[in-house]
Amino acid sequence: MQWVNGQPSATVPITDRGLQFGDGCFTTGQSAQGVLQQADAHFERLMSTCQKLAIDGVDWLRLQQTVAHACAQSNQEQVIKIVITRGQGGRGYSPAGCQQPTDIVTLHAFPQHYYQWQQHGISLATTERQLGASPLAGLKHLNRLEQVLLKRELDQRNKLSSATVDDLVVCDLFGNLVETTASNLFWRQGADVYTPALHYAGVDGLMRQRVMAMLEEIPGYRCHLVQQGPDVLDQAEEVFITNTLMKVVPVNHIDHLSYSDHTLASALQQRLNAC
Known part of the structure; x- marks a missing residue:
């Protein structure tokens, strides 16, 4: 299951800087009993990394709500991946004009071999x-x-x-x-x-x-x-x-x-x- 900017979706625009330049960050966590384990630490890391990468404008409340909704889909152990990109931009490296970051939340099967x-x-x-x-x-x-x-x-x-x-x-x-x-x-x-x-x-x-x-x-x-x-x-x-x-x-x-x-x-x- 996937969500992009809070909505069920499996696609992002080809102009997204995460695709074009790897311009963004992510965290991977464990969902168990319907909640993200160590949620505060994951969001603190995302916020800190976005600050260091100068990615502004993330809708943190919406992202937290999306993550909570995703984890609530099952009480079984799952992997949840949260990606934040700088959003859509032009051809060059300059981030000028990037006003709205993209957030992506995906669920995956937990690796049982661990x-x-x-x-x-x-x-x-x-x-x-x-x-x-x-x-x-x-x-x-x-x-x-x-x-x-x-x-x-x-x-x-x-x-x-x-x-x-x-x-x-x-x-x-x-x-x-x-x-x-x-x-x-x-x-x-x-x-x-x-x-x-x-x-x-x-x-x-x-x-x-x-x-x-x-x-x-x-x-x-x-x-x-x-x-x-x-x-x-x-x-x-x-x-x-x-x-x-x-x-x-x-x-x-x-x-x-x-x-x-x-x-x-x-x-x-x-x-x-x-x-």
């Missing part, structure tokens, strides 16, 4: 492809070609190998760990937990923020934002990934490295399930 991942863990591989340095680092904007190419690489890799992997770990142009194609990365050594600082690339995911806040509440653990290369994973005792839909997923393997300790990932899962 529950398997949470319970049994996943395998990752590193890639030589790197993410470019960007002043938009941290934002969930619509320019996702790097992730598209990474997903294509993952698909091709799994077609050619009997040892399939679930995702790729990617670095920035400076060789610093950033994330996977669709999740944030954490690793632990003793009581010290590390996650990439995302100064130059990557998305500051809502579950990343939530896990970092939870780590401040769990006695004994310290969380560090770092700029480090993939060699640090050699010394890690535990690795896990996060995003809003999969929440916390333990990692069993990265290339030739194996991780059997999922202590912190399990503790975080228990806390999230108790919320």
